[in-house]
Amino acid sequence: MNFDGRKAPNPDCPECFGEGRGYVFVHDTGNLPPEALALYAGVKEGKEGIEVKTKSSDKAIEMLAKHVNFYEEKVQVNVTTATPQELDAIYKKRMEETAKQAASVAHRSTRPKTED
Structure with a gap:
């Protein structure tokens, strides 16, 4: 209480015993x-x-890029002939897989808040 850093240290201070040493507090x-x-x-x-x-x-x-396999070690290319309906099914399946992976990453990044 009533600390003034411009004044000389108080010899009766129970914290620094008159030496005027401060301390750092980090939340x-x-x-x-x-x-x-x-x-x-x-x-x-x-x-x-x-x-x-x-x-x-x-x-x-x-x-993060390595975690989500952005850098693929092996590159595999498959060339097939497909109908527009088959391509739509493949696209839908891949989008579902991507959504599941994104949900998994989001779930791991949330931390429960602690009460003070």
């Missing part, structure tokens, strides 16, 4: 949204002050 980061957690790497206090560390966004994009 709980466990409740960050998934988007922020994907890039958050931590906080560090150094001689230059407080530094919020982040993960490389390029690395995150690369890992």
